[in-house]
Amino acid sequence: MWSVFWQSLLFASVGTIILRLGGRKSISQMSVPQLAIIISLGTILGGQVSGKGIGKTILVAATFVGFLVVTEWITLHWNRAEKALKGQAIPVISDGKLLVDNLRRLRVTVDDLEKRLRMKGINRIEDVQVGTIESNGEFGYSLMPHARPVTMGDLEKMIKENFPQINNMPHSVNDNNIFKEVTTNSHSKDVPNQLH
Template identity: 75%
Template sequence: MWTIFWQSLLLASVGTLILRLGGRKSISQMTTPQLTIIISLGAILGGEVSAQGIGKTILGAATFVGFLVMTEWITLHWNRAEKVIKGEAVPVISEGKLLVDNLKKLRLSVDDLEKRLRMAGISKLEDVQVGTIEDNGEFGFTLMPHARPLTMGDLEKILKANFPQMNIPDSTNQDNIFTEVMTGSHTNKVPNQLH
């Protein structure tokens, strides 16, 4: 019985490592061959456990779920473990220019990146101040000042400039969530266990 537990734990670890090395596309962004490989990998890993009988199969499945819960708990409490297990955001655009070396590391073509830009409603690469591929494969970005839509902060500046007698509180902040990706450190107050 303990053999099934340790084999399941080993298979879950190896499966996680293989998927981690495989890349960072979410299921919705996978091509048919990539999805086929993921499903096949699940069948191969599961087949090792399922040929053992119902009790041992349940133990194996419980071990896989336990492994998932354990890795989520570990990544919630240790930032370094989160980076190793889940990965981290990788910048692919900076100041309107492609970061080609990072695209190569991610095995992401310019055409794939352009597809993500179009899906985000961005028509020019030059309009992107910072673009990242997040650990889940999604595209994150912030636009250059000239390409950003009008915000409350912009409206406040206009009102203050044109109506100085109005008391309008300042709601702008220079740091944002992309600062962490570009500098590698948190700029806001986040409890250590939630990095």
């Protein structure tokens, strides 16, 4: 019984290390080869329970991850290989109009596309200048000029053009933001140590 525990602990550790080496993408951001490798790793590591042997299991898992690393390297260096192995973005909306043939090719219904639009906060198909289904299944888009939100840069430009008497607009600088701890490797003093 203890041997099963230690073997399980070993495989959980090895699986974690191998997946860590494999990358940080979530399932929705994975390419087809990455997802296939992750599923295969789960099968391999789970197959150990049926008595395949520790050494063989680790070797097979490492082989799959090696394949993934080589695949990623190849796709970084050759565009054709990237298109063949990972796919490419397919436009589904152009100038506010659905590209029905591309939707059929992707087997995406209009209802599914509308769900993706709603999840991005887009109310109307007509407001989308270009909409794509990316190779990882995510929806990419660019809004029509009339539907784009105003940025701080746009607002500052409008104020400077319409109110020239305002020379310097005060910028709200907040040094206490969540990115500071990542860039400076220091934590906020307001958070207890055990939660860092």
